[in-house]
Amino acid sequence: MSSGRIEVDPREAGAPISRRLFGTFVEHMGRSVYDGIYEPGHPTAGPDGFREDVLELVRELGGTLCRYPGGNFVSGYRWEDGVGPVDERPVRRDPAWHSIETNRVGLHEFADWAERAGLEIVEAVNLGTRGIEEAGDLLEYANHPGGTELSERRRRNGRDEPFGIRVWCLGNEMDGPWQIGHKTAEEYGRLAAETGRLMKLCDPRLELVVAGSSNRAMPTYGEWERTVLRHTAGIADHLSLHLYVEEIDGDATGFLASGIELDAFVDDIGSIVDEVADETGTTPLGLSIDEWNVWYNSRWNAQSDAVAAGEWLHAPRLIEDEYSVTDAIVLGALLVAMVRNADRISMANLAQLVNVIAPIRTEPGGPAWRQTTYFPFQLTSRFARGRVVPPQVTAPSVVTAKYGDVAALDCVASVDDDGAVSVFVVHRGIEEALPVELTVAGDLDVETALVLAAPDGGDRHTTNTVDAQTVEPVELVTARAAEDGSTTVRFSLPAPSWAVLTLRPRS
Numbered sequence: 001m002s003s004g005r006i007e008v009d010p011r012e013a014g015a016p017i018s019r020r021l022f023g024t025f026v027e028h029m030g031r032s033v034y035d036g037i038y039e040p041g042h043p044t045a046g047p048d049g050f051r052e053d054v055l056e057l058v059r060e061l062g063g064t065l066c067r068y069p070g071g072n073f074v075s076g077y078r079w080e081d082g083v084g085p086v087d088e089r090p091v092r093r094d095p096a097w098h099s100i101e102t103n104r105v106g107l108h109e110f111a112d113w114a115e116r117a118g119l120e121i122v123e124a125v126n127l128g129t130r131g132i133e134e135a136g137d138l139l140e141y142a143n144h145p146g147g148t149e150l151s152e153r154r155r156r157n158g159r160d161e162p163f164g165i166r167v168w169c170l171g172n173e174m175d176g177p178w179q180i181g182h183k184t185a186e187e188y189g190r191l192a193a194e195t196g197r198l199m200k201l202c203d204p205r206l207e208l209v210v211a212g213s214s215n216r217a218m219p220t221y222g223e224w225e226r227t228v229l230r231h232t233a234g235i236a237d238h239l240s241l242h243l244y245v246e247e248i249d250g251d252a253t254g255f256l257a258s259g260i261e262l263d264a265f266v267d268d269i270g271s272i273v274d275e276v277a278d279e280t281g282t283t284p285l286g287l288s289i290d291e292w293n294v295w296y297n298s299r300w301n302a303q304s305d306a307v308a309a310g311e312w313l314h315a316p317r318l319i320e321d322e323y324s325v326t327d328a329i330v331l332g333a334l335l336v337a338m339v340r341n342a343d344r345i346s347m348a349n350l351a352q353l354v355n356v357i358a359p360i361r362t363e364p365g366g367p368a369w370r371q372t373t374y375f376p377f378q379l380t381s382r383f384a385r386g387r388v389v390p391p392q393v394t395a396p397s398v399v400t401a402k403y404g405d406v407a408a409l410d411c412v413a414s415v416d417d418d419g420a421v422s423v424f425v426v427h428r429g430i431e432e433a434l435p436v437e438l439t440v441a442g443d444l445d446v447e448t449a450l451v452l453a454a455p456d457g458g459d460r461h462t463t464n465t466v467d468a469q470t471v472e473p474v475e476l477v478t479a480r481a482a483e484d485g486s487t488t489v490r491f492s493l494p495a496p497s498w499a500v501l502t503l504r505p506r507s
């Protein structure tokens, strides 16, 4: 393989990068809440039962939003079960995940925790088994200052001030036959519109997210969006997209090129959004990628034997994918694509946060640790600030089964208000390291250069486990030269890898 070139000119900065791109997701599913963020009796648990060690890792991750309480779970959830004295709360079956829900964590407990974690709640309402009235009730309970039945109930339950939740998801994956209360686009579009109308009558400042397609392979893909958008024009503010990717049939390079999938998804749905906005004379909605991640969905049954066997367990181990170096690079690649599409993407939520397809894992009574995927999320949240800068990239090709020949490098850059330029780059090849020459307009110093790759040139399948966490970003060795008002940085990217470089103007 020859070499790659990246040219970045911060004067070409475009769309602002919303901090909302770095949202997360906590669902009442598996060990996300129970035996995840919440484990009374754990040595690090506070009086509220939440683990301080997990909280610390969540803070360090640098997420901004947290979608809650589902996911598929929300489509059978009664929010009232999760408020009031904990010992009086009902224990119920959760049909979505064939689990037992104790309701020991509900809105109050979660909101207190999210506040401490620095996460803004994105609350999902149940449009599966429930509808307009219950969504309106939850809104009143959560956000009305006082003097009404539900707001006074909240105050009696210990929360004087409203929760002030601004962003609300109107249901979850309603196009999916697996969803409790699954609907046609017509049925869902009408219900979302009427629920949204009531919510906006109560508070026009709310931001409402309508459910788009669960994935690009859905038979209703595209038509679903058109129908739902026509019904909810002028009411909804964001349209959700869900994207999960995995390595299939040994197509590692295709998997590493997953950013192409996200670009295509955003292009398809973006043009439908524009089409309906034109037709209805409304403002185009932002895209909310409110579930995205690497997820070995095809291994699902093997990972949840008890549930598949029909047992009803509390906090079973569900989809606790153990992520490899390759998975982490793909997560970084999806973030590259997300930042590139920052003009269209108004929010995004990494699904999920703890234990369930998550960057953070825990053992009951034991440690909490960072999975490999923790790092690209943390570093992108930390460095992708300000505005997007589209780079010029030249690179040799790699062959993929899914997309044919693709460029070995994928890249995006950002520039913040102080002129610091960050460059995020993926090497999608799996065979040879690639020498790269990065040129940035201006006289800048390299402040940070980190690379995530197989430790010591080893195996790209390496994971971080409870016993050994060997995968973490390491320093990327760079050589800098400056000439004629531009800075050149040379480095070599292992195959495969994800890297971030930050350059700051010399003062």
Ligand code: AHR
Pocket (backbone or CB within 6 Å): 027, 029, 070, 071, 072, 073, 172, 173, 291, 351, 352
């Ligand atoms: O994140 C896991 C599940 O994936 C969510 O509950 C659902 O919305 C999606 O199918």
